[in-house]
Amino acid sequence: MKGAPNLNPAKDVEALFVGHMGESYEHQGHTGPTLADWAGLLPMPSMRLESACASSGAALRTGIFAVLSGMHDIVMVGGVEKMTHRTTPEVTEFLAMASDFPFEQWHGITFPGLYALMATAHMHKYGTTEEQMAMVAVKNHHNGALNPKAHMQKEVTLEKAMSSRVIAWPLKLYDCSLITDGASCLILTRPDLAKKFTDTPVHIIGSGQASDAIGIYEREELTTLKAGRLAGQEAYRMADVKPKDLDIAEVHDCFTIAEIIAYEDLDLCKPGKGGSLIEEGSTTLDGEIPVNTSGGLKSKGHPVGATGTAQAYEIYLQLTEQAERRQVSGAEIALSHNVGGSGATAAVHIYRRG
């Protein structure tokens, strides 16, 4: 395997944890053994973890548990989704299944609609603007254009983003992440064993996860994702890292407003100041804290089940100086923030260069 040439997956890996959101796309469930079979990894134990768009963030955390418990020495964690063969209305319907059915889906609220409700509330409470949201798209497309594995490797102008067609007002086409096919995986092991396979390991030093009400209407606030905030606090505490110590972050920009809210939930800025943070350029590649160097879900793409470990893969590249034209030189400490659905799940991990 690239990055670990001495590793023989079928022989050395002991278990497989796969994030996968929906069987609706391909009429294929039971994804753990399906992938173990197709990847030549039988008969190792395998399982699917479903936490909507945070499925592989949850798989990553479960893999950490498996190694830390002593049950397994080496595990593979990853995720997969195949989406582009379906029509947009079909994908819209399948994605919505991760939200509350009887009160949200039943009344025609889509996923973009849920984040649009958060955006309207954020605009009303804090004065966040549609331009600031579009700036997230411009930044992430700039980064994605530098990523040879990004789905949409092209820049977008502020004017083009602002004038794109409305999906769920105030969110327009360029405020939405992409419908993408993709897969990603990582090998997890103990630091002492990692030396057998690589000279450049990346250490996972913090992990946090939390849940919130499935319906956004039942939450205390529409302008923050409490699960994201709590998962971030837990990960920071475990890693003994402060937000200002971070060199880079990959955050869950399923919609541009979600990146602005993530800045606030992860304490990269104060509540309500996320719009200013993007406008000041603090999160660009050469900013104070580069966010979504991969292009994010916005430009790299969002194959939902694969996203959590795809974020971790970008961090692996950055912390091992392999991110080429988008490399943040000398990055030592990084964070990934993976949100499930409209925020009922969030998983945050913190990493350190080995």
Added chain:
Amino acid sequence: MSETHPFTIESFYKFVSERKLMAAKCSKCGTLLLPPRPVCTKCLSTDFKWVELKGKGKLLSYTVIHVSPMQFQSMAPYTVGIVELEDGPHLPGMVRDVEPEKIRVGMDLIVDFYQSIPSEWPLWPRYFFRPL
């Protein structure tokens, strides 16, 4: 009443078909549950009674959906919002009978009811919100 109407979402929508917006009130701690649930999420009591809500409230947030799921395509674009009911709970739903450009956060709305019931599961009629 609870014998004929268990504290479920099915019962909630059965009441909607009778043009009533009902929530479950915990007899022990007084928490108002909407959606109704069989166990109180605050005190774990299973002792409830149904209460009818006035259905008036203020719009907390809204969006205009242009790209919709398949079954709503004939209605798009349509407005959905979350309403903070005077009775306490927050409830999402479509906002009708008002031009999208006249919709404002904080505006007063009241619940109203459609009569039609779908022909396959779930057999739930829909409520919606309109200006007072």
